[in-house]
Amino acid sequence: xxxxxxxxxxxxxxxxxxxxxxxxxFQESCRILPQPQSDRVREKVDVLKMLKDPNSVTKIVGPMVxxxxxxxxxxxxxxxxxxxxxxxxxxxxxxxxxxxxxxxxTTNLDNIRGKxxxxxxxxxxxxxxxxxxxxxxxxxxxxxxNSGCPIKQQNDEMIGAQLIYNPDGLCEMVSAxxxxxxxxxxxxxxxxxxxxxxxxxxxxxxxHSAGADxxxxxxxxxxxxxxxxxxxxxxKYIRNHLPETFPVxxxxxxxxxxxxxxxxxxxNVQGVMAVRGVLNNPAMFSGYxxxxxxxxxxxxxxxxxxxxxxxxxxxxxxxxLSNSSPKPNSKTLKKLMDNEIKSTFDIIDYLDTHFKxxxxxxxxxxxxxxxxxx
Ligand SMILES: Cc1cc2nc3c(=O)[nH]c(=O)nc-3n(C[C@H](O)[C@H](O)[C@H](O)COP(=O)(O)O)c2cc1C
Numbered sequence: 001x002x003x004x005x006x007x008x009x010x011x012x013x014x015x016x017x018x019x020x021x022x023x024x025x026f027q028e029s030c031r032i033l034p035q036p037q038s039d040r041v042r043e044k045v046d047v048l049k050m051l052k053d054p055n056s057v058t059k060i061v062g063p064m065v066x067x068x069x070x071x072x073x074x075x076x077x078x079x080x081x082x083x084x085x086x087x088x089x090x091x092x093x094x095x096x097x098x099x100x101x102x103x104x105x106t107t108n109l110d111n112i113r114g115k116x117x118x119x120x121x122x123x124x125x126x127x128x129x130x131x132x133x134x135x136x137x138x139x140x141x142x143x144x145x146n147s148g149c150p151i152k153q154q155n156d157e158m159i160g161a162q163l164i165y166n167p168d169g170l171c172e173m174v175s176a177x178x179x180x181x182x183x184x185x186x187x188x189x190x191x192x193x194x195x196x197x198x199x200x201x202x203x204x205x206x207x208h209s210a211g212a213d214x215x216x217x218x219x220x221x222x223x224x225x226x227x228x229x230x231x232x233x234x235x236k237y238i239r240n241h242l243p244e245t246f247p248v249x250x251x252x253x254x255x256x257x258x259x260x261x262x263x264x265x266x267x268n269v270q271g272v273m274a275v276r277g278v279l280n281n282p283a284m285f286s287g288y289x290x291x292x293x294x295x296x297x298x299x300x301x302x303x304x305x306x307x308x309x310x311x312x313x314x315x316x317x318x319x320x321l322s323n324s325s326p327k328p329n330s331k332t333l334k335k336l337m338d339n340e341i342k343s344t345f346d347i348i349d350y351l352d353t354h355f356k357x358x359x360x361x362x363x364x365x366x367x368x369x370x371x372x373x374x
Contacts, residue, residue, distance in 0.1 A: 040109050041109075041138065042109055042138065042139060044141055045114065045115065045116040045117070045141045046116075046141075047082075047083055047116035047118070047141050047142050047186060048142075048186055048213055048214070048247070050082050050083065050116065051214055051247035051249070051270055051271050052245070052247055052270070053270070054270065057260055057261070057264040057269075057270060057271065057272055058082045058083060058249070058270060058271035058272070059080065059081045059082050059083075059260055059271075059272060059274075059285040060081065060082065060083045060084075060085070060216075060249060060271055060272065060273040060274070061073070061076045061081050061083070061084040061085060061273075061274065061275075061278050061282075061285075062085055062190075062216075062251055062273040062274060062275040062278075063085035063086065063087055063088055063118075063120040063144070063146070063190070063275070064085075064087055064275055064279060065087045065088050066087060066312060067087065067279060067312065067315070067316065068084070068085055068086055068087040069087070069106075069306075069308055069312065070106050070107055070108075070111055070302070070306050071299060071302035071303040071305070071306050071308045071313075072282070072299065072302075072316060073086070073111065073112050073117070074111060074112055074298070074302045074306075075282045075295055075298045075299040075302055076112075076278060076282045077111075077112040077113055077114075077115050078282075078283075078294075078295070078298055078366070079282060079283040079284075079285055079286040079288075079295070080285045080286040080287075081115060081278075081285045082115060082116060083115060083116040083117075083118060083141075083271075084112050084115050084116070084117060084118070085117075085118045085119075085120050085144065086105060086117070086118065086119045086120055086140075087120065088120045088121065088122045088146045088149060088160075089104045089105060089119070089120070089121055089122065089132075090121075090122045090123070090159070091121045091122065091123035091128040091129055091131070091132040092123070092128050094121075094132050094135070095128060095131045095132055095135070101135070105119070105136070105139075106306060106307075107139050107140075108306075116141040116142065117139075117140040117141050117142075118140060118141065118142045118143065118144050118188065119136050119139075119140045119142075119143050119144070120143070120144040120145075120146050120190070121143060121144065121145060121146065122146050122149065122154060122159045122160060123145060123146075123159065123173065124157055124158040124159050124163070124169065125169075125173070126172060126173045126176035126177070129145070129173050129176070129177060130176060130177060130180060133177060133181070133185055137181075137184070137185055141186065142185070142186035142187065142188060142213065143177075143185065143186070143187050143188070144187075144188040144189065144190055144216070145163070145170070145173060145174070145187070145188070145189045145190070146159070146160055146190055147160065147161060147163035147164050147170060147189055147190060147191045147192070148160065148161050148164075148190045148191055148192045148218045149161055150192070150222055150223065155222075161191075161192050161222040162222075163191075164191050164192060164194060164200070164203060164222070167202070167203050167206055170189065170203075170207065171206050171207060171209075171210040172210075174187060174189065174207055174210040174211055174212050175210040175211055177211075178210065178211030179211075186213045187211070187212055187213055188212065188213060188214050188215065188216060188249075189207055189212050189215055189216070190215075190216040190217075190218065190251070191203065191204075191215060191216070191217055191218070192217075192218050192220055192221055192222050192224075193217065193218075193219060193220065193221055193231065193234045193235075193238070194221070195221060197234050197237050197238060200217070200234070200238050201237075201238050201241040201242070204217075204238060204241075204242055204246075204248075205241075205242065208242065208243065208246050213247075214246065214247035214248065214249065214271075215242075215246070215247075215248050215249070216248075216249040216250075216251050216271075216273055217234075217235050217238060217239075217248060217249070217250060217251060218230075218251040218252055219231040219232055219234055219235045219250065219251065219252040219253075219267075220252060226276070229253060230251075230252025230253040231252075232250065232252075232263060232266045232267050235248070235250045235252075235266075235267040235269065236266060236267045236268055239267055239268050239269055240268060247269075247270055247271060248267075248269045248270070248271070249269060249270075249271035249272065249273050250263050250264070250266075250267040250269045250271070250272050250273070251272075251273040251274075251275070254272050254273070254274035254277055255274070255276070255277040255280075255284070256277070256284060256289060257284065257285060257286070257287045259272075259274075259277075260272045260274075260285070279316075279319050280319045280320065280322070280323040281295070281320065281323050282295045282299070282320070283295050288369075290323055290324055290325040290327075291320040291321070291323045291324045291325075292324075292368070292369040292370075293324065293355075293368040293369060293370060293371050293372060294366040294367055294368055294369065295320060296317065296320055296321065296324070296351075296357075297357060297358055297365060297366045297368070298366050299313070299316055299317070299320070300313070300317075300347075300348065300351065300357065301359070301360045301365075301366075303316075303344065304344065304348075305360075308344075310341070310342070310343050310344040310346070310347060313344060313347055314336060314337065314341060314347055317336060317347065317351075318333065318336055318337060321333060321336065321371075324371050325370060325371065326370065326371055326373075327371075328354070328371065332354055335350060335354075336350055353374075354373065354374060355371060355372055355373060355374060356372040356373075356374060
């Protein structure tokens, strides 16, 4: 039997399929590293030093499944942030297959120029964790364990927020990494809060003893919706019960540069992470209250350069244009999400029809702030 997509397009024959299965069986799981294309090596950024600097608040672009791909990360890196996350990647998938690796993680030596890159993992055991770290440690500055994802499917497998109710399992993963790599690998854990804040304090104390380098606290519970306000009081309470030298990052409801300062003061932390704020405005940490047009030119450029699925670019542009100035009217915004848009070419045609979109290399590329309507 042959395999067809919904459009009756041939994918592969039974024979090919059997061969693929056979190959998978003998595949050395950790075989592929991204092929080095240069003798240069990535210069590491000391993210811990940043987080321990008492003189400035570290500004962090947090992880977003689907959206924190290299084109978005590079766009953010043009603005004033210090650390940028990848989306959560499932360690189990990453170590399993070459194509999973390619589709999950791409980078290059100049990716996010000088900012700290954190690879965030969804993981429930130290073997998967260490195998993934082994593959990726030369391509990033630290790893994060996602213990904040509330999705049931992940939680059922003890991945994400469920881990905050499994301190033994979580601490075992942290100590296994630290035992193997010591300071060579920096490891963060991103958590949500318990109803009883003392439980979170205890978890963080145990993570600290296990060797975690820092903690990021999303100030909501496992089942709290993001429409509910972030609990900064809880973050402050937890922070103040931990050793001062142990960096804590506050996450939740940071939508402007002014919020960074307020949240850092409210929570007594040295790092502030924004997520929905930067999705809508990657220039947020540079003090822009709206998305400058240059950010739109940059994300289009990087998406074409690195390759990004057109639907993801479409979503980014919709978030960013909805937050730009002067904001496009609803009819123009709606056209971006139209069924007529079926590819990156269509997106560029759309932009060229309504705005003056400059290309990389063209004079004035990535300099405009206001939306340049035609
Ligand atoms: C689209 C989207 C994707 C997300 N993906 C992740 C993820 O991959 N890993 C993670 O730890 N949290 C993820 N989160 C949660 C955020 O990192 C963050 O904790 C939450 O949005 C609160 O921050 P904010 O108020 O600044 O948005 C995601 C949130 C959004 C909106």
